[in-house]
Amino acid sequence: MGEEDFRLAVRAFLAELTGGQAAEQWEHDRALPRSVWQALGENQLLGLGYPQRLGGSGVPLLHSVAFLSELGRTGFAGFRTAVAVHSYMANHYLGQYGSPFLQRQYLAPALAGRKVAALAITEPEAGSDLAALSTLAVPDGEDFLVTGVKSMVVNGSAADYFVLACRMSDTASDSSRSKSGGISLLVVDAALPGVTAAPQPTLGWHSAGTATVAFDGVRVAGSQVIGRAGAGFYQLLYGLQYERLAAAAMAVGGTEHCLQVLVDQLRRRSAHGRQLAQFQAVRHRVAALATEAVAARELVAHAARCFDSAKLPVAECSMAKLYATELASRAADACLQLHGSAGYLEDSIAARLLRDTRAATIAAGPTEVMYDLIASSVLD
Ligand SMILES: Cc1cc2nc3c(=O)[nH]c(=O)nc-3n(C[C@H](O)[C@H](O)[C@H](O)COP(=O)(O)OP(=O)(O)OC[C@H]3O[C@@H](n4cnc5c(N)ncnc54)[C@H](O)[C@@H]3O)c2cc1C
Structure with a gap:
């Protein structure tokens, strides 16, 4: 389908999805129902930017731009941001750098709308300055023990998993605290012991389910590292x-x-x-x-x-x-x-x-x- 036809088809689909007060209800509930993710997944709208071998549509980037701007045109920024964080922010790292295991386990169900992803980078004391991140993953045998707090996590209240930015080192003070060194991305299941999400009420974007997420000595398998450790x-x-x-x-x-x-x-x-x-x-x-x-x-x-x-x-x-x-x-x-x-x-x-x-x-x-x-x- 050409870009303009695609744009019009998406516009009609989104008008139906958000219409009849549905999106107002999501704003009121400060959450998106699972049925929204399923509908987007079933209509192949969560995997536009991903190759077909990963369950995506493999369409050009300008189709994604059209989809994103149509999400914007719905007028519900909480909804649009939740979808964008899932498809273009958190899962992006799994598509680009994830192992076949991670892509099978997380990315495939996420693109189908069966799992919801969140991106957890920002911390209460570190936002635009990535070098100041302090969430730590300490090796323990084949696993890591993850401790830290993430803030402003869109989809944080509803996510099945987090793409988490952390420091990975044996100690908190070794040379990996340099600007580019030591930061890694991990996939952390929301259901693991030690993970707690608490809603973080925000001025707007109400349906985005923004939360603060605490990781308290969470045991994460080594196979959950996205790409190369330290390349985050x-x-x-x-x-x-x-x-x-x-x-x-x-x-x-x-x-x-x-x-x-x-x-x-x-x-x-x-x-x-x-x-x-x-x-x-x-x-x-x-x-x-x-x-x-x-x-x-x-x-x-x-x-x-x-x-x-x-x-x-x-x-x-x-x-x-x-x-x-x-x-x-x-x-x-x-x-x-x-x-x-x-x-x-x-x-x-x-x-x-x-x-x-x-x-x-x-x-x-x-x-x-x-x-x-x-x-x-x-x-x-
Ligand atoms: C609604 C919302 C949703 C978000 N969702 C997510 C999410 O899903 N996951 C996630 O990890 N993060 C999320 N964030 C966090 C977002 O990425 C950070 O807010 C952003 O990177 C800025 O970091 P900070 O808020 O800590 O501000 P700081 O880095 O503390 O900066 C505070 C202010 O200082 C000024 N400032 C900063 N740097 C400079 C500079 N170099 N020069 C001049 N002025 C400067 C700016 O005005 C800035 O707003 C979200 C934020 C908002 C508001």
């Missing part, structure tokens, strides 16, 4: 570009949805004897946002195309993430402003959009870090 920093460096591209693509769809909500309101509401849509100050604001939405869409497509080149597109993904998520925030702010007091009501759509977009300029790397990465590529 480089695996993350690559994976974070996918994560940022996914965040940017979803933000593009989110902005388009937000503009639609805004346009509907501006046509519906009148003041001073005229439709709001007739006031020049309003029209110019909408025109500027609509222009930027097209620019953001093209920037994201450009970053996606750059994955075909030999060079890792760090600057391109950072630019796309920076621009698209900041634009989504500005669009949501305009949307609320132009709804007037009705937008400020806690359960209004405009309020939810503002709460939700606020997260995207922090998650997957804050705007300031995106500027640093772009500046490095331009200046250094």
Whole structure:
């Protein structure tokens, strides 16, 4: 199926999945039901970026960009993020570096919607600075004993397993504490003794089931290491570009949805004897946002195309993430402003959009870090 036909088919599918108040209910419950994962899996939407031999669809990256931006267009950022974390963030590492055992045990059921994945990198004292991670995996025979706390884990409350970033060493203070050394990725089953997840209430993204997850001396088999022990920093460096591209693509769809909500309101509401849509100050604001939405869409497509080149597109993904998520925030702010007091009501759509977009300029790397990465590529 061509990219545009695929986009329209996905749009119709997602409208049905989230329609009839279903997505509002997920927001209220602060969780996605398992049936959502099953429906996405059965419709081959969880494995778009994976080769067919791993249970994926093997379609080009631009199909994933279309899917992610359609997820954004649903207007439910908790739902869209939960799906993106599962398919483009956590499971990405299993697809790229996982052993056949891990791919069979975790990736295959995850792509089919039978298992839910979460990515556990951030800690209460270490977020954008990966070198500060302190969760430790200490070798014990053939196994590792894992101890640490992870924070802001999307799908954390519902996950069957965590792709966990940790330090792997005999002691907590050896030379592996250098920036790139010693970090490894492990798959940890949520049901293992010593793993506890506690919901972490967030301003937005309510249906994403965000949690803090504690690992208290959890015994993890050596076969659960993803790829080579100690290679986690480089695996993350690559994976974070996918994560940022996914965040940017979803933000593009989110902005388009937000503009639609805004346009509907501006046509519906009148003041001073005229439709709001007739006031020049309003029209110019909408025109500027609509222009930027097209620019953001093209920037994201450009970053996606750059994955075909030999060079890792760090600057391109950072630019796309920076621009698209900041634009989504500005669009949501305009949307609320132009709804007037009705937008400020806690359960209004405009309020939810503002709460939700606020997260995207922090998650997957804050705007300031995106500027640093772009500046490095331009200046250094
Ligand atoms: C809603 C949400 C969901 C998330 N989901 C996940 C998840 O599923 N799994 C996971 O592991 N993590 C997740 N995160 C964590 C996210 O990746 C981190 O929030 C992010 O990397 C920033 O880390 P931090 O919050 O610790 O902020 P810090 O690193 O402490 O930074 C705080 C602030 O300082 C500023 N800052 C940081 N670095 C610089 C710099 N170089 N120059 C200038 N200013 C700077 C920025 O404004 C930044 O927001 C999520 C975050 C949010 C908000």
